[in-house]
Amino acid sequence: MLLSWLLASTDERPDAIRIDDRAVSWVELRRLAAAVADDLRGVDRVAVDATASLPTVVGVVGALLAGSAVVPVPPDAGPMEREHILRDSAAGAMLVSADDERRDTPEGLPLIRIDLARLSDTSHPEPDPAGIALILYTSGTTGAPKGVTLSRRAIAACLDGLAAAWEWTPEDLLVHGLPLFHVHGLVLGVLGPLRVGGRLHHVGQPRPERYAAANGSLYFGVPTIWSRVAADTTSARALRAARLLVSGSAALPTTVFADLAGLTGHQIVERYGMTETLITVSASAAGPRRPGAVGLPLPGVRTRVVDERGRSVPTDGVAIGELEVCGPTLFDGYLKRPDADAAARTADGWFRTGDVATIGPDGWHRIVGRAATDLIKSGGYRIGAGEVEDALLAHPGVREAAVVGTPHPDLGQQVTAYVVGDGIHEAELIDFVARQLSTHKRPRQVRLVEALPRNALGKVQKSRLTAE
Structure with missing residues (x-):
C-alpha cells in the first residue's frame, strides 16, 4: 500500500500534519481524505490547485485513496501553461478549497470542493500498485510541458529506498517549505511522511527563522533555501538539534556546504533525481557526505555514464558523460508522447537523463549539470x-x-x-x-x-x- 502508515494509524495527536498554521491528526487526515475519495468515485484523473495548504494535502491523499491519478497544477501557472496541463492530462475535474468561489474552471472543468469540516469513514479498496498515482508536468524548456506518469509502485520504491538511506522513521518530524507540485515537495515532502509515519510541518514560506522555530529532526531544502539559512547565523545554529539536513533539486555550492557544516554541525546530505526517475542516488545518514557529490545508487537502481556514442566512460571520478538510469523508480512514460519516450530511452531500456555526471572508483556520483547547457565542448x-x-x-x-x-x-x-x-x-x-x-x-x-x-x-x- 502506498499510504501504508496513514491507513493503519490510530494516532489522534492533533499535529501529525501541519501546513503553515493548520494541523490535523493522522486519523483526522484519513477521514478528511476519505470524504474527498467518496466524491471522486469514477473520476480517472483529477487536477488539484497545488497551493502549499492543508486542502491540497487532503485533496491529493483523497484522490490517491480513490485510485484517481493526481494532476497538480502550479498556483503560479500562466493561462497557457494551465490550459495545456488540464487539456493534455484529460483531467475530469479539479479539486479546490471549499472557500473557492468559482463554479467551474476557465477550461470548463467541474469543481470538487475540499471541505475540512466533512469527515468520512468509508473504506476504499487499495488501487492497483501499477496504476498511475501522479501526472507531473516538466518545466517545458524544450517545448510544451510533458506529462510524466508515475505509478504508485514507483513512488513506494523511491520512498522506501530513501527511508533506508536516511534512517527515516516514525519518530522524525520533517520540516520544509517546498512547493507541492514537484517531486521534492509533494512526493518526498508529503507522501514520504504518509508512508514512513514521521510527522510533517510545512512552514509556508521557507524563511530561515521559520525553519529554526520548527524544531524538526529532518529538514528538506533547495540550495537557495540553504544559502539563506547559512547567511542567517542565528537560525542556522538553531538547526544543530536536528538529525539530518537534506538538499536537492539543484547542485549545492561547496561553499554553502562548508558554511552549514560550521554553523549547524551537520554535513548536509545531497541526493539526485528527476521527475522521470524520482530519487535514484543519495548520500546516506550513516555514511560519509562529500561536498559537490550526491552519493550512491539507492536499492535496485543501476546507473552508468556514457559518451555521445553510448560507450561507457571510465569510472575514475574524472571522465564525464551522460548519466543513464535503470530501476524500479522510473516513470511509466510521457503522457501521449511516444516520440519523447523513444528519444529518452536506450534500446536496452535505460533512461537518458540528459545530465552530465562522473562516477568515481568507489561508486560515488557527481552531477556536473545538463548536457544541453553544462557540457561545454571547447x-x-x-x-x-x-x-x-x-x-x-x-x-x-x-x-x-x-x-x-x-x-x-x-x-x-x-x-x-x-x-x-x-x-x-x-x-x-x-x-x-x-x-x-x-x-x-x-x-x-x-x-x-x-x-x-x-x-x-x-x-x-x-x-x-x-x-x-
Missing part, C-alpha cells in the same frame, strides 16, 4: 560547467555564479560565466579560476549581473541567460 576539451562554477564561488567576492558555453569562431564554444558579486572584476575572476583549474577551463568572458534567473525550486535557468 577547443576539443569537454568541460563541466559545475566545476568552473565551484571555482568561481570559492572567490570571496562571488555570491552566485552560472557558467555556460557560448559560440566561439575558433573553439566552437567558449566558457562564459555570469556572476553576482561585490567589488569584483572580469580579469580578476578569469585569473582566479585559471590558478585553480586547467587553463582551458578558465572563463573567456565574465558577465557581472544583478541576479541569476531561477525557477520555483531555485534552479538557475541558463536558457534565459543565453537568450538574453
Whole structure:
C-alpha cells in the first residue's frame, strides 16, 4: 500500500500534519481524505490547485485513496501553461478549497470542493500498485510541458529506498517549505511522511527563522533555501538539534556546504533525481557526505555514464558523460508522447537523463549539470560547467555564479560565466579560476549581473541567460 502508515494509524495527536498554521491528526487526515475519495468515485484523473495548504494535502491523499491519478497544477501557472496541463492530462475535474468561489474552471472543468469540516469513514479498496498515482508536468524548456506518469509502485520504491538511506522513521518530524507540485515537495515532502509515519510541518514560506522555530529532526531544502539559512547565523545554529539536513533539486555550492557544516554541525546530505526517475542516488545518514557529490545508487537502481556514442566512460571520478538510469523508480512514460519516450530511452531500456555526471572508483556520483547547457565542448576539451562554477564561488567576492558555453569562431564554444558579486572584476575572476583549474577551463568572458534567473525550486535557468 502506498499510504501504508496513514491507513493503519490510530494516532489522534492533533499535529501529525501541519501546513503553515493548520494541523490535523493522522486519523483526522484519513477521514478528511476519505470524504474527498467518496466524491471522486469514477473520476480517472483529477487536477488539484497545488497551493502549499492543508486542502491540497487532503485533496491529493483523497484522490490517491480513490485510485484517481493526481494532476497538480502550479498556483503560479500562466493561462497557457494551465490550459495545456488540464487539456493534455484529460483531467475530469479539479479539486479546490471549499472557500473557492468559482463554479467551474476557465477550461470548463467541474469543481470538487475540499471541505475540512466533512469527515468520512468509508473504506476504499487499495488501487492497483501499477496504476498511475501522479501526472507531473516538466518545466517545458524544450517545448510544451510533458506529462510524466508515475505509478504508485514507483513512488513506494523511491520512498522506501530513501527511508533506508536516511534512517527515516516514525519518530522524525520533517520540516520544509517546498512547493507541492514537484517531486521534492509533494512526493518526498508529503507522501514520504504518509508512508514512513514521521510527522510533517510545512512552514509556508521557507524563511530561515521559520525553519529554526520548527524544531524538526529532518529538514528538506533547495540550495537557495540553504544559502539563506547559512547567511542567517542565528537560525542556522538553531538547526544543530536536528538529525539530518537534506538538499536537492539543484547542485549545492561547496561553499554553502562548508558554511552549514560550521554553523549547524551537520554535513548536509545531497541526493539526485528527476521527475522521470524520482530519487535514484543519495548520500546516506550513516555514511560519509562529500561536498559537490550526491552519493550512491539507492536499492535496485543501476546507473552508468556514457559518451555521445553510448560507450561507457571510465569510472575514475574524472571522465564525464551522460548519466543513464535503470530501476524500479522510473516513470511509466510521457503522457501521449511516444516520440519523447523513444528519444529518452536506450534500446536496452535505460533512461537518458540528459545530465552530465562522473562516477568515481568507489561508486560515488557527481552531477556536473545538463548536457544541453553544462557540457561545454571547447577547443576539443569537454568541460563541466559545475566545476568552473565551484571555482568561481570559492572567490570571496562571488555570491552566485552560472557558467555556460557560448559560440566561439575558433573553439566552437567558449566558457562564459555570469556572476553576482561585490567589488569584483572580469580579469580578476578569469585569473582566479585559471590558478585553480586547467587553463582551458578558465572563463573567456565574465558577465557581472544583478541576479541569476531561477525557477520555483531555485534552479538557475541558463536558457534565459543565453537568450538574453
